[in-house]
Amino acid sequence: MKRLLITRPLPAATLRAAKARFDVTARDADIGLTSREAAEAMANYDAILPTLGDQFTADAFAGEIRCGVLANFGVGYNHIDVAAAQAAGVLVSNTPDVVTDATADIGLTLILSACRRAGEGERLVRAGKWTGWAPTQMLGQHVTGKTVGIVGMGRIGQAVARRCHFGFGMPVLYFNRSAKAVDFPARQIPDLSDLMAQSDIVVVTVPGGGPNVQLIDAAAIAAMRPTSVLINIARGDVIDEDALIAALAAQKIAAAGLDVYANEPVVPDGLRGLDNVVLLPHLGTAALEVREAMGQMALDNLIAWDAGNALPQAV
Structure with missing residues (x-):
């Protein structure tokens, strides 16, 4: 079973679905990963479900990389250096449409x-x-x-x-x-x-x-x-x-x-x-059914990766 890090508290339905497929570590902090913490996560987990505020900068991809995929929770992914991820062989997806x-x-x-x-x-x-x-x-x-x-x-x-x-x-x-x-x-x-x-x-x-x-x-x-x-x-x-x-x-x-x-x-x-x-305090997608749909879309990308298939929402 692949090790998955979920970087922020997510709806209960998302966590249940994730734990049915992966060995899940779920952070309970409402603050994002620093670049150093992101680098450590990349070295220790097979997959990561990040979101806005997690600093997956170029520096985060400079060290040892175990992680194969970043399934971002959200349509925006400017907190992820996609070029650095691609160079390191890390796939990236997002959650468009549902938001x-x-x-x-x-x-x-x-x-x-x-x-x-x-x-x-x-x-x-x-x-x-x-x-x-x-x-x-x-x-x-x-x-x-x-x-x-x-x-x-x-x-x-x-x-x-x-x-x-x-x-x-x-x-x-x-x-x-x-x-x-x-x-x-x-x-x-x-x-x-x-x-x-x-x-x-x-x-x-x-x-x-x-x-x-x-x-x-x-x-x-x-x-x-x-x-x-x-x-x-x-x-x-x-x-x-x-x-x-x-x-x-x-x-x-x-x-x-x-x-x-x-x-x-x-x-x-x-x-x-x-x-x-x-x-407003960044309420754009702040409805339970929307956040659950975002979580499921992120998980669908993780499951596709785990099965050796292309990411449905690759960026």
């Missing part, structure tokens, strides 16, 4: 919350400072009919755009390396700054890491309108957080909604001190 709808739903949650000042309003009520309904109290922005710009028209980007178009009658623009055939009206904008300038609401859904680090930089944010709203459900490193804080504080843009941060779980004081940003 799409849940992440898109959080995107809509943030759109509505940021535009309608929901977080600010809840804080007002909880603080006992609400004085009652008034015609001009906490006026936000109407969402229906606004133009949405999608940065990254992959599975999640399309799911967000579909909800925006069919649910809220929003014209859809998108910035992507290639054109996409979709089942709703959408117009590709070849220049990122043009997309930012033409959109009332910008939703970022590109993968993190690599060339996408700080893709949404100061120049891109500066192209937005004073009434525009920026939403990030991708990875925190995709946005220049300092530039975003400056734009929000100076009201260069109206609001933002964030589910991810550059140095999770650290959220900059500059963001936490602003009322015009909605901050």
